[in-house]
Amino acid sequence: MEYFVHESAYVDEGARIGRGTRIWHFAHVMSGAEIGEECTLGQNVFVAKGVKVGRGCKIQNNVSLYEGVVLEDYVFVGPSAVFTNVRTPRAAFPRNRSEDYLKTVVKQGATIGANATIVCGVTIGEWAFVAAGAVVTKDVPPYALVAGVPARVMGYACECGVPLRFTEGKEGEEATCRECGRRYRKEGERVWRVA
Template sequence: MNIRTETPPCAVHPLAVVDEGAAVGEGTRIWHFSHVYGGAVIGAHCSLGQNVMVASGVTIGDHCKIQNNVSLYEGVVLEEYVFCGPSMVFTNVRTPRCLHPRNTSADYAPTRVKRGASIGANATVVCGVTLHEGAFVAAGAVVTRDVPPYAMVAGVPARVVGHMCERGERLRFDAAGLARTSYGQAYRRRADGIVRKEEA
């Protein structure tokens, strides 16, 4: 493995490419055939699997895990602790055309994935949406609208099928709108979404 000497240090496989002008945080690992463009920002202690593309203008927070065959296009922002499953897809143009290309920053619809969200294998996230904190997208789902905090979505198009805590346990709410995990964390259902109880 080729250890880059820039500050902070990160580990880049010899068959990966990190362009000049990219910022990669300490402890991040970038594996075979991946390409990080100049102008991309990747936080500390992330893992990028094989054949990952990170375009200019993408921001990836600390402790994210991006599995094989994922492309992150300009306008995508991942906050901390985001998981992107193998071969999931982000888009960045709502109505792509070859005859009349839309290839400037003004043409792109931004996508934000908030802290602790997970996106399953082969899911598609259509641009212009926000996946809120702790959201969980099932494998193969197609996300066309915002996903609420701690919501589990599945299907085509993706719809809410339940709720999940930050550790991956399904949340089951009582009549008072409270759910408690096996490790004692409580969540509350409110009109504006699901919150951890200490935030309520």
């Protein structure tokens, strides 16, 4: 095999697993799930049918990725983070058709902190950083650092994860990462990397 599956884990026939991926204790990957190369799925991770996980993702212990969740490349999901997939769940009125599930997209490089809750139907932008324990109920802009219940923008983070400090520059608000030197520009809530 080109990937590792711990003897206590289950990977159903029909799941697609990329080269170099490691699936640890008591994890379960359902048929129809797609996991990219060089990913790590920690203990007790569940991946439902139709879920797509990109290359280089790290999914820590006790995370369930339900149908409708898409993780792009290099996404980090902290321990016990929660994803939902139905906005109005009721035990007496089950929603069990694929079209009942709302799509949730976590863009490239984003981080979801431990115990954060991601309400279905949102998009978390590239390199965004969701703080531990936050409850995300609406889209998160690229590079935004969000925290709280409900989560709101508290600042912005570099691709390397260090918080950015924007100041007025020649061409608007600018920031340079104090650790890696990447440079950014900001206009309203929109942030982009310039170098």
